[in-house]
Amino acid sequence: MPNKDNRFINQEGKVLMLGNEAVVRGCLEAGIGYVAQYPGTPTSDIGETFQKILREQPDLREYLVHHWAINEAVASSECAGAAWTGCRALNPMKHVGLNVASDALSVIALNGPNPGAMVIVVGADPGSLGSHQEQNERFYTWMLHFPCFEPHTPQECKDFTKLAFELSEKYDTVFEIRTSTRSAHSRGFVELEPIKKGKVKGQFERNIPKYNSLPPYAINNHIRLYERIEKIRENIPELGINRIISGSNKIGIITSGMPFGYTMEALNQLNLNDVPVLKLGMIYPLNYGEITNFIKNLDTVVIIEELEPFLEVKIGEIAQKEGIQTKIIGKKYFPKHNEFSTGLIATNLAKIFDKTPRIEMNNAIEYFNSYKEIIPSRFPTFCAGCPERATLYAILKATNHLENTVVCGDIGCFVMSFFPPQESSDLIICMSGGLSAAIGMSTKTDQKVVAFIGDSTFLHTGMAPLAEAVGYNSNVLLFIFENSWTAMTGHQDDVLRFLINQGFSIEKICKSIGVPWLHVEDSYNPKHLISSIEEALEEKGLKVIIIRRECALQAHRWRMQQIRKIEVEGKKVQRTYYHITGCQMCYECARILSCPAIRKTEEDGYETMKIDDDRCVRCGVCYEICPNTAIHKSIIDALEVEVPFREI
């Protein structure tokens, strides 16, 4: 394995990069000085790549600062602060992160990032591949006026990022790079250019009208923002960022980003190689002349874009203003939901151009549909040993399978609670939306109201609704999962970790804010937890149970490392095994706890549950809960060193 990733060191050459890596490379070539973000798919690995580079090349710390911010709005304001000293700042976020950041960004856009530059990267997620929904966040670019580039290849990810910084500084305007789950995680060739050192230190120059978008300056800054956007709009053709693939057909296509690739391959499949295509690298603002020249001699222009019609509306507006009669179609044929594919575009273009789609494609779809019922489902689920899974088990037991009980879920690994077989979460809104919903709901129902939150989300936006729940003494039972990691996004070395290392305690925060009923529990001790839940549900007012147990993935990794270390020293380690004999097939472990390390098998002609030893992490919860004491624990080399899970 290389000690250093040369793709972020070399000054020239052709390398393979993911879209996100190319964004990072573009930043390095643009002279980046500051990066702040809250992790979220598909942009988390931008921050992970910066962290890796800073580890491998500590010299860069002289001018490059990377922060895992506490939430997206904080990250955006951090970047603005850094830019206002004259440096170039990058602010990545996922599409729903932009909802959180928009409060800050709406003002930063008015003020402008000068004397520095600020670029946001927004990772869209058509198809909801790594998010709780697939909102079309492109309308923000129009609402808040971020000129927006949409790259298609890793090369464009790099080139557009670099250009965005130049233009952001030149026009005193926040620029956006809009990636998607596909473009962020597609790999392709990137031509490298020299890396430029960022600014080490700058200076904030006082300028009250520019940095105070309040009356009377709010209106002036709004006017100034329009002036900046109009200048950018005029100059788009000079950027060479939009391109035309020419053709003589009277039906043309306008598209951008990932759908461009699918469209070109679909056209080739249908032998429609005379169709003119305008590929927009910049989706907001649009240059009137560029669009007019492309569409005015066509009979029809087809707009191919994922999710709600954004380009179709903006291009329709231009056509109407310029008095162009060309027919504009898009969402009449293409869905407003889900991710596109070459097959979907080929099918719809075949209708528009009156062609027959390839027989191989239709056969593949038809044959797949003939057997797909037989494919067993594979939901994402909690890892073996997950303390959240064990908590859900305890809740199911304490409430007689959620009888007269509502569970307000939240974002975190436990977002998966609604999946079968546990099906133990009733609703989901957004980061810390569960507790907020519970506060309202508890005043209007006599059902028992339970809410979830994780420790990272607690820091993100969770303390505010907790304060309200204390203030009104809401009749809610809140579970705070203190697993000491931002686990769902991949265990980043983030501010939660820094706080933990400095002695941060959710228990202390709850006490000082005045939580009236507070228990700290370990879900690896399910019986104790069940009685604690039963007690809580008898009480009126706010109850908080903190589940303090490290994320099982990290805990298991740490434990295995310790064991290997001890064994390398030539010492023996105590080994624990769980095994099943005398199984009554009650399914308590497989359906209610639903541990993925336990499965049904046959032994000597009898059905029994069996523990997969290579998947079991030795949490011992199944052993604790088996109603028939059929799960047994064996300790081998009992006199040797014991390596338990670490305390957090």
Added chain:
Amino acid sequence: MKFSETDIINTVIAGTAGQGVITLKRLIEFAAQKANVDIILGSEMHGLAQREGAITSHTRYQKKAFNDPRKNLQSPLICYGDADLFICLEPVETLRRGVFASHKTSFVINKRTIPGVMITADLEEYPSLEKIKEILHGYSEQVYMMNATELSLNHFNQNQQVNLIMLGFAIATGKLPFIELEHYEEVIKEWLRNPDYNIKALHIGLEEGQKIIKNS
């Protein structure tokens, strides 16, 4: 099957979280770079899919680009029915991605099953390997299975070499043209821990794979 240098080579890699799907995909792409391939595009899944979920990646390359860009590889995703090769680290995941297969597809499949949570809860049924094979034969004759997990455990005392064994198996089909064995070996040395283990695993997969393909 003979490939021409301008053909687009399409591979689907499927499995479950933690099996090394993404590593396998990267090795093919970096090896294709060593083989001086003109265009490489591939798409992988990160994030949510990690939690025991189903993972799929597409990787595509074209040795020589056409002068007319309209005919070239432009998208990291394969179109329905267009895969030349399926590398499947878990049997039922082959069926889940079947929509990308056709009569030209070769399937290499690891026999070790990983039941999803609905299977372990005994609420759904996992189809037999025979049934999976029978369905896949509806696409093409080239359906090959190997117990790569067992081979990895026997040779290396761990299951971490499964993906490299499966890569060797895939190479044996001839459906990754223009990339030579030494290109993979170079990349393994550059990017992976334990390169000796992994190169050995690649060779085991290749040799066992050649036997399986010859005998079927």
